[in-house]
Amino acid sequence: MPPLQFQPLSSQPTPAFWSALTELKLDKFKLDETQQPIIGWLEEGKTVSDREALSTSSQEDAQIGIDGSVGVGGDAFGMSDGMSPPSTIPVTGIVKIFNTIEHFRKNDVKKKLFDDMVETILESFASDQPNLNPFLLVTFADLKKYVFHYWFAFPALAAKPAWEIGPEGLTHMADEDIAEIRTLEDDMSKKSGLKHTAYLVYGARGQRTVAPISDCERIYERINHNEVFVAFHDPSSSKHHPGWPLRNILFYLKTKHSIRDVQVICLRAGLASRQCRITSPEGNQHHPDLSDKLQAVGWERDSFGKLASRQADLGPIMNPARLAEQAVDLNLKLMKWRIMPSLDLEKIASTKCLLLGAGTLGCYVARNLMGWGVRNITFVDSGRVSYSNPVRQPLFDFDDCLDGGKPKAQCAAERLRRIFPGANAKGHSFTIPMPGHPVALSSEQTVASNIRCLEDLIRSHDAVFLLMDSRESRWLPTVIGAAESKIVINAALGFDTYLVMRHGVERIDMGSKELGCYYCNDIVAPTDSLTDRTLDQMCTVTRPGMAPIAAASAVELMVSLVQHPLGPAAPADVLGSAKNYSYDAVSGSPLGIIPHQLRGSLSNWGTLLIKGAAYDRCTGCSHHIIEAYRSGGFTFFLKAFNEIDYLETLTGLDLLHAAGEAVMDQVDWDDSGEDE
Numbered sequence: 001m002p003p004l005q006f007q008p009l010s011s012q013p014t015p016a017f018w019s020a021l022t023e024l025k026l027d028k029f030k031l032d033e034t035q036q037p038i039i040g041w042l043e044e045g046k047t048v049s050d051r052e053a054l055s056t057s058s059q060e061d062a063q064i065g066i067d068g069s070v071g072v073g074g075d076a077f078g079m080s081d082g083m084s085p086p087s088t089i090p091v092t093g094i095v096k097i098f099n100t101i102e103h104f105r106k107n108d109v110k111k112k113l114f115d116d117m118v119e120t121i122l123e124s125f126a127s128d129q130p131n132l133n134p135f136l137l138v139t140f141a142d143l144k145k146y147v148f149h150y151w152f153a154f155p156a157l158a159a160k161p162a163w164e165i166g167p168e169g170l171t172h173m174a175d176e177d178i179a180e181i182r183t184l185e186d187d188m189s190k191k192s193g194l195k196h197t198a199y200l201v202y203g204a205r206g207q208r209t210v211a212p213i214s215d216c217e218r219i220y221e222r223i224n225h226n227e228v229f230v231a232f233h234d235p236s237s238s239k240h241h242p243g244w245p246l247r248n249i250l251f252y253l254k255t256k257h258s259i260r261d262v263q264v265i266c267l268r269a270g271l272a273s274r275q276c277r278i279t280s281p282e283g284n285q286h287h288p289d290l291s292d293k294l295q296a297v298g299w300e301r302d303s304f305g306k307l308a309s310r311q312a313d314l315g316p317i318m319n320p321a322r323l324a325e326q327a328v329d330l331n332l333k334l335m336k337w338r339i340m341p342s343l344d345l346e347k348i349a350s351t352k353c354l355l356l357g358a359g360t361l362g363c364y365v366a367r368n369l370m371g372w373g374v375r376n377i378t379f380v381d382s383g384r385v386s387y388s389n390p391v392r393q394p395l396f397d398f399d400d401c402l403d404g405g406k407p408k409a410q411c412a413a414e415r416l417r418r419i420f421p422g423a424n425a426k427g428h429s430f431t432i433p434m435p436g437h438p439v440a441l442s443s444e445q446t447v448a449s450n451i452r453c454l455e456d457l458i459r460s461h462d463a464v465f466l467l468m469d470s471r472e473s474r475w476l477p478t479v480i481g482a483a484e485s486k487i488v489i490n491a492a493l494g495f496d497t498y499l500v501m502r503h504g505v506e507r508i509d510m511g512s513k514e515l516g517c518y519y520c521n522d523i524v525a526p527t528d529s530l531t532d533r534t535l536d537q538m539c540t541v542t543r544p545g546m547a548p549i550a551a552a553s554a555v556e557l558m559v560s561l562v563q564h565p566l567g568p569a570a571p572a573d574v575l576g577s578a579k580n581y582s583y584d585a586v587s588g589s590p591l592g593i594i595p596h597q598l599r600g601s602l603s604n605w606g607t608l609l610i611k612g613a614a615y616d617r618c619t620g621c622s623h624h625i626i627e628a629y630r631s632g633g634f635t636f637f638l639k640a641f642n643e644i645d646y647l648e649t650l651t652g653l654d655l656l657h658a659a660g661e662a663v664m665d666q667v668d669w670d671d672s673g674e675d676e
Helices: 015-029 107-124 175-192 213-222 246-257 320-338 345-349 360-371 408-419 441-460 472-483 546-563 623-632 634-642 646-651 653-666
Strands: 011-013 036-043 046-049 063-066 070-072 088-098 135-142 147-157 198-202 209-212 228-233 261-267 274-279 296-299 310-313 353-356 376-380 424-428 463-466 487-493 497-502 597-601 606-610
Touching: 011 135, 015 088, 015 135, 015 320, 070 088, 088 107, 107 135, 107 147, 107 296, 147 246, 175 198, 175 209, 175 261, 198 213, 209 213, 213 228, 213 246, 228 246, 246 261, 320 345, 345 546, 353 360, 353 472, 360 376, 360 408, 360 463, 360 487, 360 546, 376 408, 376 441, 408 424, 441 472, 441 634, 463 472, 463 546, 472 487, 472 623, 487 546, 497 546, 546 597, 623 634, 623 646, 634 646, 646 653
Parallel strands: 011 070, 088 135, 228 261, 353 376, 353 463, 376 424, 463 487
Antiparallel strands: 036 070, 036 088, 046 063, 135 147, 147 296, 147 310, 198 209, 198 228, 261 274, 487 497, 497 597, 597 606
8 A cells, every 4th residue: 555645734824923923022022032832723624616627627626625724823822812713723832932043043943942842742642632733933033124034843753664545545525424523523622622633433424422532542442443533634635645733643543552553534624524544554552762763854844845944024014104113112122121121111102292392402302202102292383494494403394494484383293293103293383472571452362272272282291391492481381380290391502501400390298399490590580581682692592412412311301200100209319319329229210310400511511410499489380370370360371471570579579679679778888999
């Protein structure tokens, strides 16, 4: 009789599987190369009719075979309840995810994994549920390019001498017989809660019984061998060769139970099921051990028939916007699991940031926020893009300056969405009212509308960046931000100096505010600084490198603050407090110390960390101001805009000035000459 040959088995990993592997690699496995269990499914082979061939050939000759495969999907790692696709059988395996392509290519490592799985198969022979056909997957994931190098193996034990197939070969089984067997299998699976890749069938038609394959010794002892069949789910569609899983089934029957004459039922989809008789002329009937130099094969061949790994490139089939989103996340997740495990990336990504000012600082702050994975960014600016802007403000180009210039806020938001489609960027164009800039009666309605819009924006965002080009324009958001206890980050530029600071909020544990705001060092209220300015005063005169430095510092300060357990109420660090700081410190930010103010200078390449106390007469954040705002609302703001002395009178600065003048009046000035 001719030796039995088996149809090789193929793999079919889905894009959902690679997506799940990517997520787990970044969030859970990281650099861990430990083998992981996975679950796949085995498809049965099937045949389809060739309509053109039916006209010239018999129905059997017109059938085209389609082999089944082992598939793995998004639920392969057990992250969901995931059911196997219809008409498939669940199969188990292991995956080894290598960290480098060089390690993946080492054959000795793969051989060790393969041999270990063969040993596992042999060890399972002693159990009531032998695992006869597990699979192995080795892979390297290039997560920057979404290219996955992989190689499947379906270990099969080689029988010596080879099995032989009867002279009839594979013959068709009656449809009613197959229907009865499948019904019995379903009943057995429901009772045991397991779906078997192979099982025993015995008895006459209409009186058949099924049993797990581990019962074969007991059944073969009391049932005529001609009435016992081994049924298995066959991925082959060949008319002459059964599928690959039958190799280990036959090896198990022979070595474990000394069965050398087997009737086989190849269960295939549709009407393609077949049966055959297989025998082994002689051979070792005992369980082999490692000294027997057991031979096993099973590495999958590539499309050219060579023993080689394959490659899955998901880049071309993925949504480019989704690719960009995952690529942004990749850099941040690498930072987290390689350097800083305690970093809370979700907290950063979910932080909604309001940028007041879409100029040089606003553009650079927005780009740095996106680098940190911040998705929600809103601009407020009343200006339009001018010809001097694009070279200093990276969100604009020359075309944005034409026809009077596009509105800065909307243009910046649109550019962010073009740079990264995952950004939820919006722009609002309106003027922020300022102290010292009286409001005409005809403009009060517009000003009130702008204030309501600013209030709504500050309340709906978590962090507010003050990036305007005048001192008084920062006052209104300072007041609202203090009343709402928001994170407020201030950035201001000089010619070769910059200031980056966070505004203090009330600490619950202290019942008071420790750190000051932008106006806490002032003893005068903010006034009009925009009227009667010369050209050099109207334009921002600063060294080009100042804005990127200040913007980056502002974003890093905000991110560090978000990571601190106390959030915006975090105490201020100065250089001396950083001596014993640890990245693992539970009480602080994993990113390091969090200063109150950064004052930098390019003239001496220095940065000072300054802690400024809150001032109880501050015109921006003191309790006098906040209470007046909460009780007076728009009326309070209107007085601050129209009455030049109102804020100083409200906070008591006028009394401070009077006391100071009184002291000065009591000084006995010496009017004598310089020599004396």
